[in-house]
Amino acid sequence: MRTDFEFDSFNEVKLEGHKWYSEDSQPRAIIVLSHGMAESILRYEAFAQFLVDNQFVVYGHSHRGHGQLAAAAGKLGYIGEDGWNKMVEDLKTVVDMAAKDFPGLPKVVYGHSMGSYVARAFLKKYEHEADAIVFSGTGFPSKMELIGAGTIAKIESVFNLKDEPSKRLDKLSFGKFNAQIKDPRTPFDWLSTVEEEVDKYIENPLCGQIHPTSFFVNFIDGLYHLLYKNKPVFNEPQIPVLVLSGSNDPCGECETGVMKTGEYYKNLGFDTEILLYPKGRHEMLNEANRGEVYEDVIAWINRKIEI
Template structure:
């Protein structure tokens, strides 16, 4: 019971995945696995994990390659692996799944992904969806084929000229420069994350939440988005798998709710029988760290409880 930290080998054959398990005091009714976002770490989900613990859910998650304590050193932050990047990250998530399922046999099992972690979770559904009883996708988004094609060209040229570990301010600017446009008088460059200034200040001041992604990191983003947006890959998701989309309507990653609606519609079109969508009118990107997070927590819990009955 309580909090446990351990490591397991990554699929990349080099790194050890830093894994955190939060266990409830009571009997475990189900398991929720977390897939965190870009330029952050699994420890940021402790408040949410402890909330779920109080209701009988075990929670497990890992720092992705290039993030948190999985990164071997600061130079590894924002760098995944040389090739097959998103497939490797998803394989790592499945290694954590197998670890948890070995500990909690025959318990309902859910995957929750946030932001970049939701992109990886969406690819997970296409490969390992049969191992889940449901998926929660928070703060997800999409990009046009033209944007992704241009991004791949630019990042591949930068890799050729400057190397895969180069930290490009150009790529960062192109990725994030528009994210603050709806925020009046922003205090920091990270105000788009949440209205909670305490959370924003933590992110600005923490080395695991404030660095420039490598060229490899951006190549990974372009790769995974290209993969998960293809209709033939969406068609691989099990039709009986319940999927719950949640996002803030002030979240630029989801194009202020519009992209999230399109993704949910694409899942329905693919024949996935239970697709649920909820948008929070005032919330920005990190709905689990928003001023109304108690409502978000309760909404996720209610959905989980319905699926574990």
């Protein structure tokens, strides 16, 4: 069963959220989902229902600049001033909401792609607010790559283009990803090897939009500070971390960035595990072997937290 809710984000915008749960059984733990760029949280409904069927309660929201409310306001891709940090705080709001509704239950945060970086920033700031965390479709862009992209974004902003969709920055990111796919059928083949799933993404009016320059300025600056500024020192960095990816995911540099992410958290003292799926692309929850991925996530949670 799903119930829908809305909440205010910094008295600027309303965000849509959803809770998936069973009326017939008590949940064993809370899962909070954090989705990727240029999509909405409702793309995770099948996964959320699978989790509910395995006695979890699931929360998720569409990030600012994403989802039906943003689309209705003509604001897809627009996250506002200091939008990156506000996205992190919005995730904290939903985690707190879930914890209030189900006090005492373990909390697992599952972040995908852009949402994985939001989850990583959440962990950096709120190390005790989750009992386990999953980073899916994540990576570790180089310092020079972020500086270069950030410079382009700031130059575009100077020329009064901050609120215009940035085809240049979109091409530098998504275009670069799809260029790594041999004989691509569509501009989004890098997402999945399953043609039907790629087509569903393309046909979804809440997916695939080109974001404005202001988004990229916020996002790139957020990534730079997350990965290369103020290296965190965790007091008790023992919560389990799962890094999950396809071996052919361009976002994770086809394993390189995925492994670097895993090593990064392992070196910080986290109980870190890496799951790489051969020939899988960016969205392992929408790959041909999604059933295996679903089961692996459940098995990992069952091993790592007391439920």
